[in-house]
Amino acid sequence: xxxxxxxxxxxxxxxxxxxxxxxxxxxxxxxxxxxxxxxxxxxxxxxxxxxxxxxxxxxxxxxxxxxxxxxxxxxxxxxxxxxxxxxxxxxxxxxxxxxxxxxxxxxxxxxxxxxxxxxxxxxxxxxxxxxxxxxxxxxxxxxxxxxxxxxxxxxxxxxxxxxxxxxxxxxxxxxxxxxxxxxxxxxxxxxxxxxxxxxxxxxxxxxxxxxxxxxxxxxxxxxxxxxxxxxxxxxxxxxxxxxxxxxxxxxxxxxxxxxxxxxxxxxxxxxxxxxxxxxxxxxxxxxxxxxxxxxxxxxxxxxxx
Amino acid sequence: xxxxxxxxxxxxxxxxxxxxxxxxxxxxxxxxxxxxxxxxxxxxxxxxxxxxxxxxxxxxxxxxxxxxxxxxxxxxxxxxxxxxxxxxxxxxxxxxxxxxxxxxxxxxxxxxxxxxxxxxxxxxxxxxxxxxxxxxxxxxxxxxxxxxxxxxxxxxxxxxxxxxxxxxxxxxxxxxxxxxxxxxxxxxxxxxxxxxxxxxxxxxxxxxxxxxxxxxxxxxxxxxxxxxxxxxxxxxxxxxxxxxxxxxxxxxxxxxxxxxxxxxxxxxxxxxxxxxxxxxxxxxxxxxxxxxxxxxxxxxxxxxxxxxxxxxxxxxxxxxxx
Numbered sequence: 001x002x003x004x005x006x007x008x009x010x011x012x013x014x015x016x017x018x019x020x021x022x023x024x025x026x027x028x029x030x031x032x033x034x035x036x037x038x039x040x041x042x043x044x045x046x047x048x049x050x051x052x053x054x055x056x057x058x059x060x061x062x063x064x065x066x067x068x069x070x071x072x073x074x075x076x077x078x079x080x081x082x083x084x085x086x087x088x089x090x091x092x093x094x095x096x097x098x099x100x101x102x103x104x105x106x107x108x109x110x111x112x113x114x115x116x117x118x119x120x121x122x123x124x125x126x127x128x129x130x131x132x133x134x135x136x137x138x139x140x141x142x143x144x145x146x147x148x149x150x151x152x153x154x155x156x157x158x159x160x161x162x163x164x165x166x167x168x169x170x171x172x173x174x175x176x177x178x179x180x181x182x183x184x185x186x187x188x189x190x191x192x193x194x195x196x197x198x199x200x201x202x203x204x205x206x207x208x209x210x211x212x213x214x215x216x217x218x219x220x221x222x223x224x225x226x227x228x229x230x231x232x233x234x235x236x237x238x239x240x241x242x243x244x245x246x247x248x249x250x251x252x253x254x255x256x257x258x259x260x261x262x263x264x265x266x267x268x269x270x271x272x273x274x275x276x277x278x279x280x281x282x283x284x285x286x287x288x289x290x291x292x293x294x295x296x297x298x299x300x301x302x303x304x305x
Numbered sequence: 306x307x308x309x310x311x312x313x314x315x316x317x318x319x320x321x322x323x324x325x326x327x328x329x330x331x332x333x334x335x336x337x338x339x340x341x342x343x344x345x346x347x348x349x350x351x352x353x354x355x356x357x358x359x360x361x362x363x364x365x366x367x368x369x370x371x372x373x374x375x376x377x378x379x380x381x382x383x384x385x386x387x388x389x390x391x392x393x394x395x396x397x398x399x400x401x402x403x404x405x406x407x408x409x410x411x412x413x414x415x416x417x418x419x420x421x422x423x424x425x426x427x428x429x430x431x432x433x434x435x436x437x438x439x440x441x442x443x444x445x446x447x448x449x450x451x452x453x454x455x456x457x458x459x460x461x462x463x464x465x466x467x468x469x470x471x472x473x474x475x476x477x478x479x480x481x482x483x484x485x486x487x488x489x490x491x492x493x494x495x496x497x498x499x500x501x502x503x504x505x506x507x508x509x510x511x512x513x514x515x516x517x518x519x520x521x522x523x524x525x526x527x528x529x530x531x532x533x534x535x536x537x538x539x540x541x542x543x544x545x546x547x548x549x550x551x552x553x554x555x556x557x558x559x560x561x562x563x564x565x566x567x568x569x570x571x572x573x574x575x576x577x578x579x580x581x582x583x584x585x586x587x588x589x590x591x592x593x594x595x596x597x598x599x600x601x602x603x604x605x606x607x608x609x610x611x612x613x614x615x616x617x618x619x620x621x622x623x624x625x626x627x
Contacts, residue, residue: 096567098607102603108600278444278447282443289436289437
């Protein structure tokens with residue numbers, strides 16, 4: 001039971017990270033109607049920036065803040081230089097263009113930081129484990145991830161639903177021309193949204209960095225699960241992304257933890273050993289296929305699209 | 306458009322015809338060049354171009370002409386390749402068994418994926434085809450007997466009776482012949498009544514249904530044909546590299562195929578070949594020169610996406626509408 005709770009918390013933690021990525025992805029998808037394959041690159045950049053800045057300032061927190069600022073700037077610059085010109089084009093042009101960006105960023109990182117990975121070490125107080133239940137110790141840092149991303153999710157909700165900027169973002173999503181005609185600088189708005197998405201992706205990258213190694217290609221591996229979250233949640237829906245992210249995170253983690261034992265009960269040793277890792281990796285894709293068959297627009301279809 | 310240019314476009318010797326014909330002549334002469342200079346690498350590289358061109362061509366059949374943007378096309382390369390690899394490992398070296406199995410397995414997979422995915426539209430179709438390809442990727446990673454994540458070396462290429470594929474020149478011309486046959490097949494399909502329905506469904510599916518065509522069935526058949534064709538490319542690829550691994554199905558490989566098809570020009574018969582050749586040669590050439598090929602290749606793709614309508618084929622003027 002304790003093992004289950006531990007794995008469940010791991011699942012929540014993975015889900016929260018996926019949410020950070022999916023939130024930006026779904027905003028960009030829903031508002032600018034842009035398929036952004038380079039979103040994972042911003043996640044990678046966030047991790048690399050954090051590793052470098054933390055080493056430079058000798059502080060994890062300071063490095064993290066600088067890294068978020070840096071990905072925000074990179075994201076906004078990227079929007080102004082390139083992404084902006086892809087709005088209103090068909091999805092294939094998006095795939096071609098942002099796939100090019102993905103290749104570019106991987107290579108750029110290899111040029112700047114070299115092909116070997118980096119590590120981002122945590123401050124000592126976050127390295128310890130906390131006793132959250134009698135007999136259950138849980139890494140403090142993973143709790144920090146859950147708490148901080150929850151706070152970010154809440155902030156994002158307030159920003160989009162309760163502020164004037166959020167109102168403009170939502171209005172821009174439903175009718176770009178009308179909002180522009182009312183005198184809103186829609187170009188600037190889009191740049192801000194893209195920058196926000198980039199910063200969220202960078203934030204996810206740097207939060208994940210101490211758990212995994214910082215390496216080239218980390219963005220490609222997380223991008224597809226993030227897309228799965230966006231599609232399950234319903235494109236453009238932040239609420240949907242939140243629910244779907246938790247769902248995907250928990251199902252993936254629990255599947256990996258318990259499926260091998262479960263299969264052992266029904267199958268031979270070798271069959272289970274072959275099937276379990278493949279099946280547990282497939283679970284989230286099965287979930288997505290299932291959701292799309294039952295609800296083709298995702299769990300929470302964005303209204304008015 | 307001036308009369309002169311119109312005439313130019315309509316004449317049989319338009320730039321497009323000249324370029325395409327020149328391309329085929331060059332491809333046909335690669336083994337001669339390799340024999341004269343002893344540069345066997347050129348033939349290896351261009352055999353890869355031919356194989357990837359078949360794969361991109363099959364993708365273009367559904368994507369360019371049918372409007373079905375499959376983001377999981379590398380799965381067929383993998384299925385075709387694994388069919389050859391697994392049978393070879395189990396001691397069945399005959400290409401007369403391996404290749405039909407590769408094609409049939411790919412077609413069957415395409416039938417299942419198509420039947421489920423073709424109910425969705427637009428981005429959801431892109432994502433669901435991607436999801437299925439990811440599943441195949443993980444299945445291959447789990448096949449411990451066949452190398453798992455590390456992949457499997459194929460020690461003997463497919464054997465066709467007394468004919469082996471170990472002769473590089475023979476293998477090259479086999480790929481070349483199959484590419485020509487594939488181009489001809491796609492051309493015949495696209496210009497048939499069946500192809501008209503597919504193209505009509507891309508432009509306005511509701512209207513096609515309204516005049517009585519069961520578009521779902523037509524699209525599904527087209528999807529299966531493309532899958533089978535790409536499975537054949539997978540069988541070729543496994544024979545070419547003597548190696549299979551899940552990496553050949555990674556989602557970025559599906560991205561490569563889309564890039565090749567779009568880069569060459571989606572509504573053109575020779576577009577995928579031009580795209581595959583440009584992409585692979587650029588990658589090879591740039592890594593030779595800089596060591597950081599994607600630093601140039603990436604922005605180049607972005608520029609094509611932003612500024613070039615209809616890919617490289619579109620640059621040759623008078624972009625045709627599929």
